[in-house]
Amino acid sequence: MPELPEMENYRRVLSNHILDIPISDIKVNRDKSINVPVETFASALIGNRVIFVERRGKYLNFHMSNGTRLLIHLMLGGLMYYGTDEDLPERSTQVEISFGDYKLCFIGLRLGYIHLLSAKEVDQVFSELGPEPLDRRMNEERFVKIAKKRRGGLKTMIVNQHVVAGIGNRYADEIAYRANLLPSAKIQDLGDEALQRLYSSVVEVLTEAIEDGGYMDTPIYKDDQQTGRYKAKFKVYDREGETCYHCGGVVSRVELTGRKAFFCPSCQHDQ
Structure with a gap:
């Protein structure tokens, strides 16, 4: 999607x-x-x-x-x-x-x-949607405040469109990886530093993905050289069994509340 x-x-x-x-x-x-x-x-x-x-x-x-x-x-x-x-x-x-x-x-x-x-x-x-993660009105303080009101898994929270709008399965995994947090980490157990790290990862991953045209395989118009360039830059999503680019470990996959989640067991933690 x-x-x-x-x-x-x-x-x-x-x-x-x-x-x-x-x-x-x-x-x-x-x-x-x-x-x-x-x-x-x-x-x-x-x-x-x-x-x-x-x-x-x-x-x-x-x-x-x-x-x-x-x-x-x-x-x-x-x-x-x-x-x-x-x-x-x-x-x-x-x-x-x-x-x-x-x-x-x-x-x-x-x-x-x-x-x-x-x-x-x-x-x-x-009106049913949460705030835009890259909106100028969103900042680290507001994100942390939103997160502290939630319970449950990290990935479950950031793909919830009522909490934050626009993030889905692919980018949720990449964001968690960038933040060195497991997608299954309990949001209520994360301290301010981890939540600040998570917010920075949201901004960095989404900004980079936009500039590289996202992951879509099909171009939008003839001679389109921009669309889909970010797909080759996924670090964990859809890479089960492949080598982690950072630590050399093996990327794993689990099911979280009916969604598949990809992560590196060596690089990502509960905190």
Whole structure:
């Protein structure tokens, strides 16, 4: 599932390509991917423009020129591609939004969705989310204060979208590794120094992942050299049985509350 770095990468790319260009056509190949009848969806969008692309957690929110919003959540397996018909990957699309000769195509959108909503409805969805980990209003002190109100496993806390928005399985493991903390470490047992270390790791890992385009295999547009560069930099995620780059030990995997977690038993600890 695309996480904060991937969605931020999408936001940056699309902000450079689709803003203020009138939507010329809409094609919906899977009605369940949208929340209104196809005719309503198309009539609300054709002729209008995306004036701003906002990211909140794992969501993208297209602000439309007519005051409506397109709220996008890709969920598991979803991705986007922007290009001409000749450029598009040979995969079935669920929704296509045309901007003249170019299309923004949504692929693999079996669990994800594109909902046409009012600004108020989007605000209601976002009100359920925790703070943005890289927002200027977030800092070490606030993060530690939030963490001290929680109980349970470290990974369980940081993937909880009600606590902190945007972090999922992959980056949670990388963050725990960077902080030298086990993903199973009990958050209530961590002292200030460990929580401060955890916050620094959140900022460092997410910032680096954004700058390297996240982990997605599929480029966003033709000749895209940025998207997916961070995948090769994962230290523990999906590396069970491989050598730890730091200590030479072996990366392990466990199941934590129904989620797989990768870690280095030598480098990572309970404190």
